[in-house]
Amino acid sequence: MKKILLVGTSFSAAPLAECLIKMGYSLHTCGNQAQDPCVSWAGEHHCFDYSNPDLLLELVKKENYSAILPTCNDDSYLSVIKVAEILGLPGFDSVETTLILHDKFKFRSFASSHSIPVPKIWDYGSGSETPNASDYPLLVKPVDSFSGKGITKLLNKDGLHEAIHIAKLHSRSKSYVIESFLNGSLHSHSAFIKKTKIEREFFVDEFCTVYPYQVNSSNCPSSLDNQVRILIRQYIENLSTLLGLADGLLHTQFIVSDGKPYLVECMRRCPGDLFYHLVSFSTENAYISNYLRPFLGKPYVFLSDDKQIPWARHTISMPDDAVVYGYSVEGGAEETRFFQLSESGSLIKKAPYGKVAIFLTRYQSLEQLYTNTKILANKVSLYTNRSSLL
Template identity: 35%
Template structure:
C-alpha cells in the first residue's frame, strides 16, 4: 500500500482526501490545528505546522512517504515545491517557478515581460498620481491586508502599506492600478502544457470586498475572450515549463478586456472542487490529485450540466452564532458546517459559518438565488 502525505487538514481538502482513500492509499494528513476537519477524521493525523519547514524532510523519511500532495492553500504548495528539491515527487513545479506564480509581485513582473495582461504595477512615488490604486501583500490570501486608495492622501497610503506588510509572510507589498469589473476564475487542467479541460466561474465578494463567497459556473463568455485567456495560460505553461495538472487563475473582466490578478497551481479553497463537480459531473479533486500520484492526466467523471451556486456563509460584523434561517425554501445539494451554535464568529473573511450548494431547475431561478445571495436577503444569521 502506497503512503501519501496530504499537506492540508482543512475542510476544503476533504474531496482530495476522499479520492486518495478511495484509491486504496494509506493517507497521512499534516497540519498544525487538531480542530481542523481532516485532523479529526483521519486515522493518520500528524500535528505539525508545516510553515516551520525544518523538520519536514525528517517527517517524510520517518513515515516513508511515496507521494506528496499539496492541499488548498499557497503555503502548502510552496512547502511541497521546497521538499521536491530534496526528494523528487510527481507533478510538482520547481521552487523558482512556484515563487513566480505565488508571489504577486514576481508574477506581475513575469507577466509584464511576457506581455500578459495584468493591472499596472506602480511604485510608491507614482501611486497618488494614478488613483484609484490598490495596495496588497505579495503573498497573502482571502483579501487580508488589502486596501483601495481613492483619494490623494499620503497618510492613508502609508497606513495601507504598513497593513499589507503586516499581513505578508515575507513583509512585502505591491501597489497597482485598481481595476474594477466582474471577477471570474479560470480552472484549466494541463497536459503537456496544453489545456485539455477547463471551466470558467463567476465570483462575487459580498461580505468582504476582496474575499470570494458566492460563485457559479458560467458558459456565456465570448469565444474571443475565452480563447484569449486559454492562449495566455498555455503561453505561461510553456514559458515556465509547467508540470501536468491544474492551473487556476482569477481575472477581472471589463467589457471586452481583462486583467489577470492571481494565478496558482494548488486546489482552490472553500470546496471549489465540489462546485465544479456538482455543476459539470467532472471529478475536479480527482483530476487535481492524479498527477501527484504519477497517474496520467485524463478526464474523470461523467459530464452533465446542473445549475449550482456555491455560497460561503460569513458575516460583515462579529457575532455569536446560533442558527441559519432561510427566508424561503431552496434546494440544497450540500451543506458543510464550519461553526457550531454558540461559537463567536469574526467578521468576514476571517469568520466563516458554513458552505452550502444550491441547485436550480431553471436559469431564472438560479439568477434569483444569486441575486438574493448578493443582496444578503436569502437567509438570516441568528
C-alpha cells in the same frame, strides 16, 4: 497499500482525504490542529507545523512516503514544493517558478513583460515610477496572500503609508504590491495542464458581496462570452509554455474590464471553500481526483463532455463580529446542500476572518442561476446575539 502524506487537515482537505482513501492509499496526515476533520480519518497523524519545510522534509524522509500532497492553503503548497524539489517528486514546478506564480508582484512583472494583461503595478519607494493623481483609485495588497486580507483601496495618495503598513502585516514576506484598480466582473479559470497545454478547463463567475476582496458567491456554468474564454485560454497556455509548467492544476482569477480580461492571481494549489464541489456538481467531472492525480503519477480522467447543470456556491459570512446561533436560507432552488463550518453559539469574526457555513444550491435554469447567484447573501437570515428574534 502505498503510504502517502496529506499536508493539511482542515474541512477543505477532508474531501481530498476521502478521495485518496477511495483510491486505495494508506493515508497519513500532518498539521498542528489535532481537532481538525482529517485527523480522525488518517492511519497516522503527525502533529507539527507543516509551514516549516525542514520539519516536513525530515518526516517524509523518515516515513518514505510514495507521494506528498498539498491541500487548499498557501502554507501547505509552498512548504510541499520545497520538499518536492529536493526529492524530485512528480506534479510540481521548481520553487523559482512557483514563487513567480504565487507572488503578486513577481507574477505581474513576469506577465506584463510577456504581453499577458495584468493590472499595472508600482514599486513604491524603489526610485522607479510612482503613481500619479490620475492613476487612482489603486489597491495595496500583500504579495503573498489569497484570502482577501490586508487589502486597501485608495482614492488618492492620502493613507498610502498606512495601507502599505496593513499589507505588510498580512504578508509572510512583509512585502506588498500597489496596483491599478480595475472595475469589472470577476471570474476564475481552472485549467488542468498536460505538457504545458490545457487538457480540460472550467470557467466560474465570482462575486464579492460582503467583503469587497473575498469571493463569497460563485456559479458554474459561467456566463462569459466565448471571445473572453478564447483569450484566457491563449494567455494561460502562453504562461504555461513560458514557465514550462508541470502537469497539474493552474487556477486563475481574472477580471473582465471594458470587455478585456486581466489576470489577477494564479495558483497551483487546490482552491478552498469547497470550490471543487461547485465544478464537480455542475459538470459531473471529478475535480478533486484530477487535482491529486499528477502528484500520484497518474493520468487525468475526465468525461468526454461536461455537463451544464446550474449550481451556485455561497459562503455565509458577516460584515461585523457576532455570536451566531443559526441561520435560514430563502427557498426557490431545486436543491440545496449545506456544509457547516461553525458550532451554534460561536463568536464568528467579520469577513474576511470568519465563516459560518457554505451551501451549494441548484437551479432549474441558467437564467435563474445568473439572476440569483449575485444576491445569495440577501437570501440568508442569520440568528445572532444582535437578532431581535432571540
